[in-house]
Amino acid sequence: MTRVVLGAHVRRFREHLSLERRLGENTVRAYTRDLEQYEEFLVRRGIRGLDTIRASDVEAHVADRGWAASTVARKIASLRAFHEFLRRRGDAAENPALQVRPPRRPRPLPDVLTVDQVEALLRSPRGETPAAVRDRALLELAYATGLRASELVRLTLEELDLDENWVRCTGKRSRERIVPFGSKARQALGRYLEAARPRFLKDRGARAVFLTRLGRPFTRMGYWKLLRGCASAAGIDRPISPHTLRHSCATHLLEGGCDLRVVQEFLGHRSIETTRIYTHLDRNYLRTVHTRFHPRA
Numbered sequence: 001m002t003r004v005v006l007g008a009h010v011r012r013f014r015e016h017l018s019l020e021r022r023l024g025e026n027t028v029r030a031y032t033r034d035l036e037q038y039e040e041f042l043v044r045r046g047i048r049g050l051d052t053i054r055a056s057d058v059e060a061h062v063a064d065r066g067w068a069a070s071t072v073a074r075k076i077a078s079l080r081a082f083h084e085f086l087r088r089r090g091d092a093a094e095n096p097a098l099q100v101r102p103p104r105r106p107r108p109l110p111d112v113l114t115v116d117q118v119e120a121l122l123r124s125p126r127g128e129t130p131a132a133v134r135d136r137a138l139l140e141l142a143y144a145t146g147l148r149a150s151e152l153v154r155l156t157l158e159e160l161d162l163d164e165n166w167v168r169c170t171g172k173r174s175r176e177r178i179v180p181f182g183s184k185a186r187q188a189l190g191r192y193l194e195a196a197r198p199r200f201l202k203d204r205g206a207r208a209v210f211l212t213r214l215g216r217p218f219t220r221m222g223y224w225k226l227l228r229g230c231a232s233a234a235g236i237d238r239p240i241s242p243h244t245l246r247h248s249c250a251t252h253l254l255e256g257g258c259d260l261r262v263v264q265e266f267l268g269h270r271s272i273e274t275t276r277i278y279t280h281l282d283r284n285y286l287r288t289v290h291t292r293f294h295p296r297a
Contacts, residue, residue, distance in 0.1 A: 137192035146249035149242035
C-alpha cells in the first residue's frame with residue numbers, strides 16, 4: 001500500500017526518537033509499527049494530508065480493533081508523540097491525538113516468585129559443564145541485580161567489577177547506573193569467567209560477559225529460553241520471563257526492609273511511581289510484620 005499521508009515524516013520521527021531522545025531499539029521499533037498501522041488506516045479512510053487529520057480519526061483508528069486497553073493506551077501515546085513532533089517542527093498546525101483520552105486500565109501486579117522458588121531456580125543448572133556454570137552465573141547475577149533482560153545480555157567485561165562487586169549498566173534513555181551484587185553472584189561469576197567463558201570464546205575480541213556455545217553474545221530470546229528451561233527443571237509450573245526475576249528481586253528487597261527510593265535507584269526507574277507497584281505484599285507477610293512490630297499485636 002502506497003504511503004501518501006505520513007511519508008518521510010515517519011523516518012524523521014524515527015531518527016528523532018533514536019538520536020535525540022535516545023530511546024532503545026525495541027521502543028523505536030514499537031513506535032514505528034504503530035505509525036505503519038496508523039498510515040494504513042488513514043489511507044483506507046481516504047485522508048490525504050496531515051492537516052486534515054482530526055481527533056475523530058485517531059479515535060476511530062484505536063476503536064473496535066480488539067486491542068487490549070494497555071495496547072490502546074500505548075498506541076495513543078505513540079500518536080501523541082508523533083503529532084507533537086510534527087507540530088513543533090511546523091509540519092502540522094495542531095496535535096489531534098491530544099484530544100483522545102486513553103482507556104483506564106488496571107495496573108497488573110508484578111509476577112513474582114517466592115524465595116524458595118528462586119532458590120530452586122538458581123540451583124536448577126546442575127553439574128560442572130561449561131553451560132551449567134554459565135547458566136548459574138547468569139541467573140545469580142540476574143536475581144542479584146534485577147537487571148532488565150537487555151541490560152544483562154549487553155553487559156561487557158569492562159562493566160563488571162568483581163573486586164567491588166558491582167556492575168555498571170546502561171538502561172533506558174541511555175541512563176547509566178551502578179548496581180551492586182552479593183557474594184553468591186560473585187562466586188558464580190568468578191567460576192564462570194575463569195573456567196567456562198574461555199570454553200565458549202571464539203573471538204578474542206568478544207567483550208560480552210555471557211556467550212553462547214557459538215561464541216556470540218546472548219540475545220534476549222536466548223536468555224528467555226534458558227530461563228524457561230531452568231524453571232521447568234526447578235519444577236516451577238507457571239509462566240516465567242526475564243522480568244519475573246527483576247520483579248522478584250525488587251519485591252524481596254522491599255520485603256526485607258529496603259527503602260523504596262533505594263529500590264528505585266537500584267532498578268533504574270525514572271519515576272518513583274513505577275517502583276511503587278512493588279509495594280504489593282501478600283497478606284501473610286503483612287500479618288508477620290504486624291505481629292513483629294505492632295506493640296499491641
